[in-house]
Amino acid sequence: MTFPSKVRVCAMSAAVGIGLLMLPGCGAAQEASPTPNPAADIFDPSLPEATPIAGVETFKVESATHTTDPVDYPQDPPVGGPHDPSWQKCAVYDAPLRNENAVHSMEHGAVWITYQPDLPESDRQILAKLAVNQPFLMISPYPGLKNRVVASAWGVQLRLDDVNDPRLQEFIDRYAGNGPEAGANCASGVETTLSG
Numbered sequence: 001m002t003f004p005s006k007v008r009v010c011a012m013s014a015a016v017g018i019g020l021l022m023l024p025g026c027g028a029a030q031e032a033s034p035t036p037n038p039a040a041d042i043f044d045p046s047l048p049e050a051t052p053i054a055g056v057e058t059f060k061v062e063s064a065t066h067t068t069d070p071v072d073y074p075q076d077p078p079v080g081g082p083h084d085p086s087w088q089k090c091a092v093y094d095a096p097l098r099n100e101n102a103v104h105s106m107e108h109g110a111v112w113i114t115y116q117p118d119l120p121e122s123d124r125q126i127l128a129k130l131a132v133n134q135p136f137l138m139i140s141p142y143p144g145l146k147n148r149v150v151a152s153a154w155g156v157q158l159r160l161d162d163v164n165d166p167r168l169q170e171f172i173d174r175y176a177g178n179g180p181e182a183g184a185n186c187a188s189g190v191e192t193t194l195s196g
Contacts, residue, residue: 053170056158064107064180071100077114077142078103080154090186092128093140095193105138106154108186109179111172114142115149115163123148123163130169136176136186140193154179 061080071082078099087104088097102112113127119141127149131137142150147159151168153175160168177183 053158053167053174055160055167056156056171059155059157061155066104067100071103073099073103075152075157076144077112077150077152077157079152079157080106083107087186087189088138089189089191090131090136090138091191092131093138093193095140095195096142097138097140097193101190101192102138102140105186105189106152107179107181108136108184109175109177109182110136110138110153110186111176112152113137113139113149113168114145114152115139116145116147117141117143119148119163126163130172134172134176137172 059075059079063082064080065082066085067082068084071078073079073081080103082100083103084098084100085104086101087108088101088110090105090110096117097112102110106112113130115124115127127139131139147161149160149163149165149168151158151160151171153171156171156175158167158171
């Protein structure tokens with residue numbers, strides 16, 4: 001049986017152990033399968049089935065335009081959408097934040113943890129510890145919140161009734177630093193709050 005010369009050269013190269021050497025006409029035989037990227041599903045809220053966190057809701061965000069007008073968000077707290085040109089500095093706050101500034105920070109990759117204003121101080125301290133060495137986290141009270149704690153990131157949200165729920169840390173690990181403008185600044189920004 002006679003093989004075309006290119007096939008013979010490729011087969012001989014592989015047999016001799018120099019299969020990594022790129023020979024003309026052997027490109028297809030040399031290609032390795034792509035290495036899976038474990039971070040590929042970190043910021044794509046449209047793929048919740050990739051490695052789901054129980055209870056995370058996914059939302060389609062239609063717009064990311066800048067506006068100085070108040071925005072009526074479909075989710076409360078919001079998970080994305082039109083937002084103020086100025087972003088909120090990622091930090092722990094004792095007063096509510098303006099949604100439009102916080103949403104801009106979520107576009108930068110911030111996770112916004114909101115909690116009921118009457119949350120006990122001991123629980124607030126547990127939440128504040130989550131922000132240690134985490135540059136993409138905002139924590140603030142949120143009047144009218146139905147759950148004790150809500151974690152929001154661009155296009156995703158997790159509602160919890162216990163600050164010690166391990167899913168909260170999983171949510172932060174998954175989404176902090178992974179918004180549509182991942183790597184953008186969250187260490188500076190406006191620090192103003194709403195009167196509570």
